[in-house]
Amino acid sequence: MPSVLLYVAIAALVLYRVVYQQVRGTLLSRRRLTVxxxxxxxxxxxxxxxxxxxxxxxxxxxLAADLLVLAGLGVLRSTTTTLTERDGTTFQKGSAVTIGLWVLTVAVRIGLLALGTALGVAGPLTSASVALSLGVTIAVQNATTYRRIQRRGLPLAAGRRTAVSR
Known part of the structure; x- marks a missing residue:
């Protein structure tokens, strides 16, 4: 039961901190991209x-296929966000395509779990690696975003920034 609560907490955190704020729009900082x-x-x-x-x-x-595919989706999600300068840092805003790619990310993870179950190879490792898969896909997305920020010469604040609704 504690693992189910952990997964629900992780899902809620990711939904709010990543998906919702990307679509709504977020002022980025190094901290937001890494923590x-x-x-x-x-x-x-x-x-x-x-x-x-x-x-x-x-x-x-x-697990290897999961991590590779979700890392690739992280790169794609980054490319669907717009980056502009606002309030001395970079403002990131996602699109409908970003939402679609998040839905695809979840669908791929569930699909690989279903495939593993059908093949009789899904076990404790498959369940235990949920946070790792999410961490990797978000890390790759944020690393790609950081690279885009650097290439465009946009500023990036060092401290904490909050989401905005503009």
């Missing part, structure tokens, strides 16, 4: 490593 994906990846790596012993090769392959 959430770092926390998710570290927690996810810990849970994944705990579930790793005894995981069959098929489940390891499923």
């Amino acid at each position: 959430l994906p770092l926390v998710l990846t570290v927690v996810g790596a810990y849970l994944t490593l705990k579930a790793l012993p005894g995981a069959p090769a098929g489940e390891l392959g499923l």
Whole structure:
């Protein structure tokens, strides 16, 4: 039961901090681009490593495919956001395509779980790696966004910034 609560909490955090704020619009900072994906990846790596012993090769392959596909979707999601300068930092706003790619991200994760179940290889590792998968896809999206910010010469604040509704 505690793992279900953890997954619900992670999903709620990601929905608000990432999806909702991207679509609404967010003033970016280095902190905003790094903290959430770092926390998710570290927690996810810990849970994944705990579930790793005894995981069959098929489940390891499923995890590798999951991470690769979700990383690619992170790159795509970044390219669907607009970046402009506002209030001394970069303002990021997502689009309908960004929402669609988030839906696809969730669908891919669920689809890989269903595939693993159908093949008889989904086990504790598949469940334990949810936070890792989310952390990786958000980290890749944010790294791509950071690269876009640098290429365009946009400013990026060092401290905490809040979402805006403009």
